Amino acid sequence: MLACLDILLKRKTMIKNRIKEKRNKAGFTQEELAGKVGVRRETIVFLEQEKYNPSLKLAMDIAKVFKVKIEDIFYY
Amino acid sequence: MSTKKYQFCRLMIIFILSMSISISITLENYYLPLIFMLSAFAALSYCRQQLKSSAVVADERDYKMAGKAARYAIYIYGWLGAIGTFVLMAISNKEGLFYSLSQYLAFSVCFLMLLNACLFRYFIKKKNND
Numbered sequence: 451m452l453a454c455l456d457i458l459l460k461r462k463t464m465i466k467n468r469i470k471e472k473r474n475k476a477g478f479t480q481e482e483l484a485g486k487v488g489v490r491r492e493t494i495v496f497l498e499q500e501k502y503n504p505s506l507k508l509a510m511d512i513a514k515v516f517k518v519k520i521e522d523i524f525y526y
Numbered sequence: 527m528s529t530k531k532y533q534f535c536r537l538m539i540i541f542i543l544s545m546s547i548s549i550s551i552t553l554e555n556y557y558l559p560l561i562f563m564l565s566a567f568a569a570l571s572y573c574r575q576q577l578k579s580s581a582v583v584a585d586e587r588d589y590k591m592a593g594k595a596a597r598y599a600i601y602i603y604g605w606l607g608a609i610g611t612f613v614l615m616a617i618s619n620k621e622g623l624f625y626s627l628s629q630y631l632a633f634s635v636c637f638l639m640l641l642n643a644c645l646f647r648y649f650i651k652k653k654n655n656d
Contacts, residue, residue: 485582
C-alpha cells in the first residue's frame with residue numbers, strides 16, 4: 451500500500467526543451483519529426499508540452515536531427 | 527494501410543475475438559476459441575504486413591505507459607486478491623464455493639507475485655535490456 455501511495459504522490463521533475471522552436475525553425479511538421487526519430491506524433495506533442503521526459507536515446511536522436519548539442523535543446 | 531486504419535482493424539479483431547470466445551464458452555464448445563484465436567492471429571499478422579514499413583505503431587512512451595499500467599494492475603489485483611481471500615475465508619465453511627474461490631484467489635495472487643519477482647530478478651540481471 452505504501453508503494454502505491456509513493457507512486458501516486460511522487461512528483462516528477464520535468465525536463466524543459468526547445469523542440470517546438472527548433473522544429474518551426476527547421477520547417478518540420480510534428481509528423482515529420484516523429485518519423486525522423488522513430489516515435490509516434492503524440493510523443494512529439496507530449497514532448498513539446500513538456501509533459502514527457504524522453505529517454506537519452508530519443509533526446510540524442512532529436513538533437514541529431516536538428517544538428518545541435520543535446521544541451522541546446524534540453525535543459526533543466 | 528495507415529497507422530490509424532491498422533489500429534482500428536486491431537481493435538475490431540480483438541473485439542470480435544472476445545465476443546466469439548464468450549459465445550463459444552456459452553455454447554460449451556472449447557475447440558472454437560482455439561480456431562478463433564488462430565484466425566485472429568493470422569488476421570493481425572496480415573494487417574501488420576499491410577502497414578507501411580516506416581509507420582511507428584508503438585514507441586518508448588507507449589512501452590513506459592504499458593509498464594506503469596501493468597504495475598498498477600499487479601498492485602490492485604494483489605491487494606484486492608489478498609483482502610478477498612481473507613474475507614471469503616472468514617465467511618466460508620471448509621468446503622463451500624466461497625472457500626474454493628478464496629483458495630483460487632490466494633494461489634493466483636501468490637503466483638502473480640512470484641512471477642513478478644522472478645521476472646524482475648531476470649530483467650535486472652540481464653545486461654542488454656532495452
